[in-house]
Amino acid sequence: MKVAIVSTGEELLTGETVDTNSSWLAAAVWERGAEVRRMVTSGDDLQGVIWAIEQATEHADLVICTGGLGPTEDDRTAEAISAWTGVERVEDAEALRQIEHRYASMGRVMAESNRKQAFLPAQATIFENKWGTAPAFSVEHAGSIVVCLPGVPYEMRELFHHHVLPLLQIDEPPTLVRVRTFGLGESQIQNMLDGLDMGGAVLGFRAHLPEVQIKLHFPFSVKSAERTLVVERVCQRLSKWVYCVDGGDLAETLVGVLSDAGETVALAESCTAGLVSAWIADVPGASAVLEEGAIVYSNESKTRAVGVDPNLVTTHGAVSEPVSRALAEGIRSRSGATWGIGITGIAGPGGGSDTKPVGTVHIAVAGPNGVFHQHAVIPGNRGQVRRRAAGGALALLLRSRPVGPLDG
Amino acid sequence: MKVAIVSTGEELLTGETVDTNSSWLAAAVWERGAEVRRMVTSGDDLQGVIWAIEQATEHADLVICTGGLGPTEDDRTAEAISAWTGVERVEDAEALRQIEHRYASMGRVMAESNRKQAFLPAQATIFENKWGTAPAFSVEHAGSIVVCLPGVPYEMRELFHHHVLPLLQIDEPPTLVRVRTFGLGESQIQNMLDGLDMGGAVLGFRAHLPEVQIKLHFPFSVKSAERTLVVERVCQRLSKWVYCVDGGDLAETLVGVLSDAGETVALAESCTAGLVSAWIADVPGASAVLEEGAIVYSNESKTRAVGVDPNLVTTHGAVSEPVSRALAEGIRSRSGATWGIGITGIAGPGGGSDTKPVGTVHIAVAGPNGVFHQHAVIPGNRGQVRRRAAGGALALLLRSRPVGPLDG
Known part of the structure; x- marks a missing residue:
């Protein structure tokens, strides 16, 4: 047609x-x-x-x-x-x-x-x-x-x-499988998949900041079992960068995973300023999962709302690993949620320095087994830094759980 | 050409x-x-x-x-x-x-x-x-x-x-003036402008949820003074629904206005869950204006984070005028910001009732001259309700200030 x-x-x-x-x-x-x-x-x-x-x-x-x-x-x-x-x-x-x-x-x-x-x-x-x-x-x-x-x-x-x-009258529809990834660019994915046996699938990409979807178009002739093998091969090659197959976006995946496990999350966001919470809340059923959030843009609010020790800010700076950890632990203990997320960073265009350039972001996830931390210098403009940092926080929580969304 | x-x-x-x-x-x-x-x-x-x-x-x-x-x-x-x-x-x-x-x-x-x-x-x-x-x-x-x-x-x-x-051979370039509105649909605007002398301007619209831009395309022959008159006429006819001419979006306008006045804002968001804060924070220079935010999704968090009296929730329900007022006043007094915004609503798809259908939203703005409140039943899906409610909060704050962005 x-x-x-x-x-x-x-x-x-x-x-x-x-x-x-x-x-x-x-x-x-x-x-x-x-x-x-x-x-x-x-x-x-x-x-x-x-x-x-x-x-x-x-x-x-x-x-x-x-x-x-x-x-x-x-x-x-x-x-x-x-x-x-x-x-x-x-x-x-x-x-x-x-x-x-x-x-x-x-x-x-x-x-x-x-x-x-x-x-x-x-x-x-x-x-x-x-x-x-x-x-x-x-x-x-x-x-x-x-x-x-x-x-x-x-x-x-x-x-x-x-x-x-x-x-749409289609006789032999192809099958599309979407492998959803976070943290890699299209050309990096392309390089990593180089030489992999794709079993006849045509490879496509769809970048939707902050994630990249890999689209595997299988011709009608490729049977289900063969498709599964190819998808497994792709997931294995890309390992932790894959967060789900044929599912929703990062927020939808997280709400599903936490909701199934009866777990909750609370957030203390500085540079993302509510973006992660807003993404989570956009998923129907988020109320079972989203306990509370604090937007701690100013230094005073970090102490006032989440109890961050002011000395941490003085010694290490507001954008630092210790402050991100204190944010995650503070909001977790205050809210009683299973998971606490802390994010602090420099979204730009101003505020950067030689040691902490624009795009510097610290993310911490506090949970039942301790605190996980990640640090990155994210390229792009203010909006891109904030969106990538928000995606990073959701991905870090998914990776911090003992059983990932793909192991279940 | x-x-x-x-x-x-x-x-x-x-x-x-x-x-x-x-x-x-x-x-x-x-x-x-x-x-x-x-x-x-x-x-x-x-x-x-x-x-x-x-x-x-x-x-x-x-x-x-x-x-x-x-x-x-x-x-x-x-x-x-x-x-x-x-x-x-x-x-x-x-x-x-x-x-x-x-x-x-x-x-x-x-x-x-x-x-x-x-x-x-x-x-x-x-x-x-x-x-x-x-x-x-x-x-x-x-x-x-x-x-x-x-x-x-x-x-x-x-x-x-x-x-x-x-x-490109151009003799007589046209002039485009954008009048930015919030709270009206395209057809309502069209009806309100019916019969108004547009001085030769071609009228266009651009809807970008939650706002509608009115585009006035003036031919080269229309002089600057005539254009000004037409724009004034349009603004007068649409009165409070216009929030700026040729400026930025609601969040950009608000950050500009507050920043010029040396004022700050703090937010307690329930159904919007950080969306308003995130929009404000997306504007470069937001740190001068955005003091703090609280995402108070659960009833307990409303009390814990902003000090809402639990009796208010029991008596009137979490989605009610008194709770929105308490959220706005609570976050204002806790943060010391010039303005406090409180938002509570039912974004759906579940949670509605006969007396409080999905889309019911209460917004309050607490400021130096008291508390302003607005109530609406917003049509649309979860995302639309949340975006329109977020826009409503920004617009209510702009309208609550003694001098609006167009009077300055």
């Missing part, structure tokens, strides 16, 4: 927005064994959108469009579909009901301008959007199916899973 | 790589007043690349292509240009000299496969690439200029600055 992707929106043509929808859709389609042949981007002008749809349908059986379904004047996808197919738009009673229902469920009244979103090509199949107000839809015309999804990434992804996947 | 952008590479069609080159180029072109009309992406197949160039040249005076200039078999841009123009490729002596020179300067000998990179359409203008080995070039054909740049972002950007900028 040949697929083309259309993105519409002036924000794409002005460079305001990086088009992550197209790459997400391409990966989602490709992983299931269909082939994306073209991507086309236009602005919000009617002629542009029509052109984009025409171009895409010339090269594909299935065209996935994103954007242009909102209530405002610059949302013109339905109008473009109507012009392209020659089928008038009508107010779709069911679509209108869904929009009104969606507003009602939020305790709000639908604005009159939202009525426009129910004004859809007469022959369209409507997809209920439970994640936003814009109804999605598909039409068949000139030998192609055109699916129109909203541009909001979260809504687009949910609608894709629920309504577009069934349209 | 009309511009189109062509990206080539299988890694774009498989979603392996997010196409940041196109958005970077679009922004660079747009900021200088030229207009990007189309973006087209193909794989590495010759027919695909030719199609992309043809499509792009139909809609633009200047086409910027990236990718496909490397030494390997799947680099076919020069071949495609040759097929499109009907002009043969020849080995360009100057291009070959530049490649050899580049390798020599790295202390290496050019591989025979790199010779291919000097095999270029006979009529091409060669651009010396001092940042990599692939020579870039341009051709003129059928009324358009087509510029071919390598896909490596760093090389592409340098070559753009040195060789493509001079080709």
Whole structure:
């Protein structure tokens, strides 16, 4: 099956927005064994959108469009579909009901301008959007199916899973196995895997700071047992850098592991300032695991909130191994959590010195068997240093547990 | 001047790589007043690349292509240009000299496969690439200029600055003013601005959870004084929902405002669990402003860390106005910060009830003039509820200050 992707929106043509929808859709389609042949981007002008749809349908059986379904004047996808197919738009009673229902469920009244979103090509199949107000839809015309999804990434992804996947007709889907790693770059992983027998799998990478996913695409012909062997080989070669296979991200993995073990965690964060806690709390069910956190940005707060001995800060500096250990032990003993995490570092751009350059980070994990510590000088800008340090803290806790997530 | 952008590479069609080159180029072109009309992406197949160039040249005076200039078999841009123009490729002596020179300067000998990179359409203008080995070039054909740049972002950007900028003929650059709002959706803003004299400005929106930016594109002909009037009119109409014009996001605005006033903030976060603190800490210079934070997820931690009276939780529930007030006052008095923020809510998916559905959030800001409180039932999933609540806390603090960021 040949697929083309259309993105519409002036924000794409002005460079305001990086088009992550197209790459997400391409990966989602490709992983299931269909082939994306073209991507086309236009602005919000009617002629542009029509052109984009025409171009895409010339090269594909299935065209996935994103954007242009909102209530405002610059949302013109339905109008473009109507012009392209020659089928008038009508107010779709069911679509209108869904929009009104969606507003009602939020305790709000639908604005009159939202009525426009129910004004859809007469022959369209409507997809209920439970994640936003814009109804999605598909039409068949000139030998192609055109699916129109909203541009909001979260809504687009949910609608894709629920309504577009069934349209992808795949005979021999490949199998994708994701090996999730933390602490290595793509080229390091590539070098480490050099010469390894991959059993016909095609290797791909997806870097999502702070982790790198290794994607192993196995052709349909490779049987399950062979796949398992290859995955084991990859995990063995990369050893401790792998934190899970086909699971969630670092925070999801940690919440799962701790939750299964009936363990809890508390955090004292300086340079990451709540980032690790926020990632953990973003996982449904985090309340069973996340006991407490302290954001100890100033030196005084380190003492006040977690009881760090001020002499440690004076002698070793706020960014030092002893302070990270005191943070981890302090928050653990204060909260009564199974695990305490302490993080202190210099995120930049200021604050660095010759002996402690920007990016210097100390992480400690206090647990039932003592305190584990890690030190690194992390490259990158402020945001990158903070994200990598946060990932490092989650990974250190996973590695500090007697049984890792892969041994269980 | 009309511009189109062509990206080539299988890694774009498989979603392996997010196409940041196109958005970077679009922004660079747009900021200088030229207009990007189309973006087209193909794989590495010759027919695909030719199609992309043809499509792009139909809609633009200047086409910027990236990718496909490397030494390997799947680099076919020069071949495609040759097929499109009907002009043969020849080995360009100057291009070959530049490649050899580049390798020599790295202390290496050019591989025979790199010779291919000097095999270029006979009529091409060669651009010396001092940042990599692939020579870039341009051709003129059928009324358009087509510029071919390598896909490596760093090389592409340098070559753009040195060789493509001079080709952009701009007479009258437009002006973009961004009005940043929090608390309203796009359609609500559109309704509120209905009928307002926009003085020729084109209205656009950019939603980036939890805020919505209003983009006012003023044609060159609109003078500065007129622009100011329009912006004032928009701000007046949207009143308190606007938090800044042409500035940073909520956290950047807050750090700037507090930092200028010599004020500090401390936070006690339950459902947001460090998200607000992490956003503040992501702003360089946050250390002058962010005093301390407490992540008080469990009921015990609310009492232990911030001194919330357990009776308040028993009587009103953890998610209630009195508890949010106690959190804000508790962290303020403990930390000595100018401002204390308290947030408690039900992020979901579980934990809701009839009287307190998922999305119920109470936010309080304690300051020199007392405590301000806000209550909302926020729609969306767990991540959305948490991000909107976090934005709400930053916005409430900005609105609680006697002088807002727009009055100064």
